Amino acid sequence: MQPTLFQQALGAAFFRMPESLRRLHTGRGRFRYAGRATIERGSGPLARLCAWIAGLPAAGHDVATLVEFDCGPRRETWRRDFGGARMTSTLSFRDGLLRERLGPVQFRFALHANEGAIWWTVAGARLFGILPLPASMFDGVRCREYEQDDRYRFEVDAALPLAGRVIRYAGWLEPA
Secondary structure, eight states: OOOOHHHHHHGGGGGGSOHHHHHHTTOOEEEEEEEEEEEEEOOSHHHHHHHHHHTOOOOEEEEEEEEEEEEOSSEEEEEEEETTEEEEEEEEEETTEEEEEETTEEEEEEEEEETTEEEEEEEEEEETTTEEEOGGGGTTEEEEEEEETTEEEEEEEEEETTTEEEEEEEEEEEEO
């Protein structure tokens, strides 16, 4: 059986990850996770525009969260539902980087395993798949997956030059 995208990206370190992370990232086919999240949005006009373009959810506290994963050997689709606000991204793995298409932007992430967490670092991005964007533009993007109280947890914080914070969301998920 071919390794999952996250097994490919992390190599042997994947198998030292906490159980909840390994379980989520070894799933194949369609499966769902449910949980709760808190979402903060930037208030500036440029931050709001960036969030709208990317299809990011509105701010909310303790928001019901559902994620449907459709995982094949070469591609994963994540359909997130934050209290009725839907956000879909498609992931693949190529040239040692995890690629995620979110709205008109394709991000390239280097994944690192450290102290029981998976850290996502932006290594590059393209707008509409053709216009390269400098990785330094995304230095304010921080993503982490970890386990706490035997639950899968996530934190995403995205700030951009001139726009400031675009979004920050954090929460937990468990198999639905």
